[in-house]
Amino acid sequence: MDISISQPALKWFINEMSVSDGDYIRFFVRYGGHGGAQVGFSLGVSSQDEPFEPVAKTTIDGVTFFVEKKDEWYFDGSDLHIKYSRKKEEIEFLLQ
Known part of the structure; x- marks a missing residue:
């Protein structure tokens, strides 16, 4: 399993969640929500x-996503891709 994050999504995490190097x-x-894989x-x-006990992780600009x-x-064996939707003004999760 791999995790990929687009640059606009990374910017969203920095701005909305106030993450920085080392976070x-x-x-x-x-449980609950909508649009999930399960x-x-x-x-x-x-x-x-x-x-x-990370099964997948990636570090971008010092921020570790896992x-x-x-x-x-x-x-279910898919990779996680995170992108930013300009239309919705939020991040989106894609499993491929």
């Missing part, structure tokens, strides 16, 4: 956790 962003499975679940985002092993099932 972490965790993508985790949460019915009844969606992705959550946290800047409060450091990697414990998914823990316990959430790997949600992705």
Whole structure:
């Protein structure tokens, strides 16, 4: 599993979540929401956790983005791509 983040999405994280060099962003499975890869679940985002048992991670401009092993099932072998939607003015998650 790989994680990729577009530059506009990175800029969103910096501006909206006030992350900077040395910070972490965790993508985790949460119950509820819509548009998820698994019915009844969606992705959550946290800047409060450091990697414990990451199954995937990438660092861009000093910010480490990661998914823990316990959430790997949600992705069903897909890679996570994060982009910014100018139309919606928010980030979007794509699994491919």
